[in-house]
Amino acid sequence: xxxxxxxxxxxxxxxxxxxxxxxxxxxxxxxxxxxxxxxxxxxxxxxxxxxxxxxxxxxxxxxxxxxxxxxxxxxxxxxxxxxxxxxxxxxxxxxxxxxxxxxxxxxxxxxxxxxxxxxxxxxxxxxxxxxxxxxxxxxxxxxxxxxxxxxxxxxxxxxxxxxxxxxxxxxxxxxxxxxxxxxxxxxxxxxxxxxxxxxxxxxxxxxxxxxxxxxxxxxxxxxxxxxxxxxxxxxxxxxxxxxxxxxxxxxxxxxxxxxxxxxxxxxxxxxxxxxxxxxxxxxxxxxxxxxxxxxxxxxxxxxxxxxxxxxxxxxxxxxxxxxxxxxxxxxxxxxxxxxxxxxxxxxxxxxxxxxxxxxxxxxxxxxxxxxxxxxxxxxxxxxxxxxxxxxxxxxxxxxxxxxxxxxxxxxx
Numbered sequence: 001x002x003x004x005x006x007x008x009x010x011x012x013x014x015x016x017x018x019x020x021x022x023x024x025x026x027x028x029x030x031x032x033x034x035x036x037x038x039x040x041x042x043x044x045x046x047x048x049x050x051x052x053x054x055x056x057x058x059x060x061x062x063x064x065x066x067x068x069x070x071x072x073x074x075x076x077x078x079x080x081x082x083x084x085x086x087x088x089x090x091x092x093x094x095x096x097x098x099x100x101x102x103x104x105x106x107x108x109x110x111x112x113x114x115x116x117x118x119x120x121x122x123x124x125x126x127x128x129x130x131x132x133x134x135x136x137x138x139x140x141x142x143x144x145x146x147x148x149x150x151x152x153x154x155x156x157x158x159x160x161x162x163x164x165x166x167x168x169x170x171x172x173x174x175x176x177x178x179x180x181x182x183x184x185x186x187x188x189x190x191x192x193x194x195x196x197x198x199x200x201x202x203x204x205x206x207x208x209x210x211x212x213x214x215x216x217x218x219x220x221x222x223x224x225x226x227x228x229x230x231x232x233x234x235x236x237x238x239x240x241x242x243x244x245x246x247x248x249x250x251x252x253x254x255x256x257x258x259x260x261x262x263x264x265x266x267x268x269x270x271x272x273x274x275x276x277x278x279x280x281x282x283x284x285x286x287x288x289x290x291x292x293x294x295x296x297x298x299x300x301x302x303x304x305x306x307x308x309x310x311x312x313x314x315x316x317x318x319x320x321x322x323x324x325x326x327x328x329x330x331x332x333x334x335x336x337x338x339x340x341x342x343x344x345x346x347x348x349x350x351x352x353x354x355x356x357x358x359x360x361x362x363x364x365x366x367x368x369x370x371x372x373x374x375x376x377x378x379x380x381x382x383x384x385x386x387x388x389x390x391x392x393x394x395x396x397x398x399x400x401x402x403x404x405x406x407x408x409x410x411x412x
Contacts, residue, residue, distance in 0.1 A: 008346060009381045010060050020371070021069050048073075048097070053375055081123065094131075096131075098127035101124055155254040209234040235303065243291070246273075273322070279293075282319070285344060286319065290315045293311050313358040315357070316356065316358065317376055327388065330387055345381060346381075
């Protein structure tokens with residue numbers, strides 16, 4: 001890491017911003033894989049999330065290159081937003097990537113105070129909400145792992161726009177998360193229990209779908225679209241299995257600034273942290289694996305996706321979710337554990353600034369480095385530095401950063 005007056009966590013974030021910079025085209029597109037499931041290069045979701053990492057680097061270093069780079073990406077995204085508010089032709093993700101791209105626009109507006117992209121931001125937030133909730137408040141999506149992120153972003157949209165519809169949406173989504181908590185095990189179910197299908201069509205198609213998802217190298221945008229719509233036909237049952245269900249803890253971040261209070265969620269997160277530490281401990285201190293072991297359990301995996309059911313490799317994404325949950329709890333009981341996770345995350349960053357998604361038990365890294373997982377690593381490190389490491393700049397623990405506005409202006 002460079003000797004720039006920053007601590008190890010801040011330096012890691014800046015180096016990750018440089019990793020994104022090195023992959024950016026003149027137009028603002030970023031040539032990196034989006035995630036570990038579908039392998040779409042330059043997915044709009046990673047371009048949006050990468051904006052946030054560059055905003056972090058701008059605040060930490062004061063260098064103008066990061067915001068200049070972020071603006072190019074935002075210009076590219078704004079030019080390619082579709083009529084519904086998403087990025088359908090440029091994303092393989094649920095909701096046409098609107099949720100992740102919204103997050104980048106929101107981070108930029110908060111850091112800079114610039115509102116040039118405000119209407120794009122609002123349109124993306126509306127696409128996220130209308131694609132997740134029906135008019136009666138019921139869920140349109142079945143994957144409860146993802147819902148935690150959308151609920152958090154709904155509250156973020158409310159705080160940015162002051163539009164009550166976004167807070168109402170966040171509260172509805174949070175109610176669905178709390179409803180899917182398995183109190184007997186102390187963890188959330190990864191698939192909405194109300195959307196399980198046991199009809200004749202599901203029974204007919206399920207064996208073929210599950211076999212294909214488990215054994216064929218299914219990658220790309222088409223596969224992502226198919227998975228989004230056919231997942232209810234492939235899932236047999238929903239029970240606590242995956243460490244990444246910790247994404248449902250993200251609304252705790254909206255308590256850090258005092259704007260929200262979610263006592264029931266906090267109780268569920270406390271139990272979920274204990275469940276995850278017990279069932280998904282990874283091969284290195286501070287690491288997690290993707291899934292609990294099901295050997296002898298008698299139940300087939302919830303999602304028939306091989307990498308999501310791995311129980312050997314240290315997996316970066318769930319580890320970042322655990323660190324975010326520790327930070328959301330904002331209790332020094334978790335300080336030492338959070339430090340171990342943050343320190344492990346540092347070990348999977350290479351000298352170019354990219355974080356590896358997986359580390360083998362022998363210590364070697366798998367070659368995959370994906371944009372959205374890299375964003376989560378930087379976000380988690382930022383939170384740890386702010387909540388437990390006396391970070392000098394506040395973005396989550398106060399409605400406004402603790403630094404004077406004049407200092408932020410000078411950095412930008």
